[in-house]
Amino acid sequence: MKQRIRVVGIIKNAEGVLILKRNWSRSETPVFWELPTGKIKFGEQPEEAMARLLNEYVGLTASSIKLKDVITFLAPEGASQLSNLYIVYEIGIPHDDKPSPRERYTAYKFIKDFSGSSVRLGETSATVLEIEEEKVTSSRISPRAAANSITIYIDGASRGNPGPSGIGYCIIDSNGKTIERGGEFIGFASSRVAEYYAMRKGIERAIELGYQSVRFMSDSLMVVNQLNGIFQIKNRDIIPIYKDIQENLEKFDAVSFSHLPRSQNGVADQEANLAIDKILKK
Numbered sequence: 001m002k003q004r005i006r007v008v009g010i011i012k013n014a015e016g017v018l019i020l021k022r023n024w025s026r027s028e029t030p031v032f033w034e035l036p037t038g039k040i041k042f043g044e045q046p047e048e049a050m051a052r053l054l055n056e057y058v059g060l061t062a063s064s065i066k067l068k069d070v071i072t073f074l075a076p077e078g079a080s081q082l083s084n085l086y087i088v089y090e091i092g093i094p095h096d097d098k099p100s101p102r103e104r105y106t107a108y109k110f111i112k113d114f115s116g117s118s119v120r121l122g123e124t125s126a127t128v129l130e131i132e133e134e135k136v137t138s139s140r141i142s143p144r145a146a147a148n149s150i151t152i153y154i155d156g157a158s159r160g161n162p163g164p165s166g167i168g169y170c171i172i173d174s175n176g177k178t179i180e181r182g183g184e185f186i187g188f189a190s191s192r193v194a195e196y197y198a199m200r201k202g203i204e205r206a207i208e209l210g211y212q213s214v215r216f217m218s219d220s221l222m223v224v225n226q227l228n229g230i231f232q233i234k235n236r237d238i239i240p241i242y243k244d245i246q247e248n249l250e251k252f253d254a255v256s257f258s259h260l261p262r263s264q265n266g267v268a269d270q271e272a273n274l275a276i277d278k279i280l281k282k
Contacts, residue, residue, distance in 0.1 A: 004084050006037055006038065006084075006086050007040060008086050008087070008124065009035060009037075009065075009090075009091045010035060010068065010088065010090050010091065010128070016110040017110060017112070017114075017129070018099065019035060019108065019119065019121070020035075020057075020058065021105060021107040021108070022034055023103070023106045032121060033119045033120065034124060035128060036050075036057065036058055046087045047065050050065055050087075054091065056103065057105055059100030060099055061093070062092065062093060063093055063094050065090075066090045066091075067087070067089060069088045069259065070086070070258075071085070071086045071128065071228075072085045072228050086124060087230075088128055149174050149211075150171065150172070150206065150213065151171075152206060152214055153170045153172070153217045153265055153268040154195075154199050155167070155218070155272050156191060156194025157191070157269065157273050158189055159280075161191045162188060163188065164185070164276050164280060165189040165197075165276065166186060166272040166275030166276040167184050167186055167198035168198065168269060168270065168272035169181065169183075169198065169271065170267040170268050171209075178267075179209075180209075181267055183271030183273075184201065184275050185275045185276060185278065185279045192238060193238060196223060197241060198218075198272065200245050206252075207251055211252075212254070213252065213253055213254040215255070215257075215258060217259075217260050218257070219259065219264075219265045220259075228257055
């Protein structure tokens with residue numbers, strides 16, 4: 001499967017979020033605006049790529065570059081599937097610095113309300129803003145980028161690590177309504193294995209319910225980064241589960257994996273622990 005990797009920067013001030021007008025050499029190409037976005041050159045670290053393109057294309061020197069999220073989704077490319085991976089950074093710039101677009105960009109603006117704006121956002125930027133900033137309405141997102149119509153929170157719990165373990169999930173629709181929640185006891189396992197079992201369960205349930213575009217949320221940064229291809233899989237105990245997950249991902253039109261703090265994953269955590277309690281109390 002082909003994979004496209006990009007770094008994306010979010011720069012905010014009192015006026016809003018910085019977007020730039022893309023410069024295309026072909027006159028028939030539609031004009032659109034985007035967040036500072038670019039490729040990673042061979043041998044570069046993602047953060048280095050972000051700093052470089054910001055300087056080369058926007059004329060800014062970052063005072064801080066902080067990893068905000070890693071987002072992936074599958075999208076069609078001709079007759080095949082294209083895996084898109086966006087490494088999103090929150091960027092600080094000196095207060096007095098002003099953007100100076102060059103080469104790939106011709107203009108810039110700061111926008112607070114994207115839902116009421118007439119600007120045409122590129123697919124990558126629309127997706128990132130929908131996920132990270134919640135500033136773009138779903139009607140402004142192309143079908144390929146609508147990877148968030150359904151959100152599934154997952155969590156794994158282990159008492160003793162390893163010890164009695166459970167998994168939990170919670171499915172939320174685009175309006176924030178809970179569609180389904182549940183948990184399952186998986187036996188004696190480590191917390192690492194429990195997190196992967198939980199992710200596999202969430203993916204299997206999404207397939208059973210017929211969802212094609214899903215965003216999976218986990219408080220395990222390890223699982224999110226491994227499924228996003230940032231970290232390698234080195235633990236033999238999770239390789240079979242990982243392979244099951246990869247096979248099932250082919251059944252979706254679009255998927256993404258995002259990390260969230262444990263404090264925001266309470267329902268899935270509760271379901272995982274309830275599943276353990278039911279067995280231990282028998």
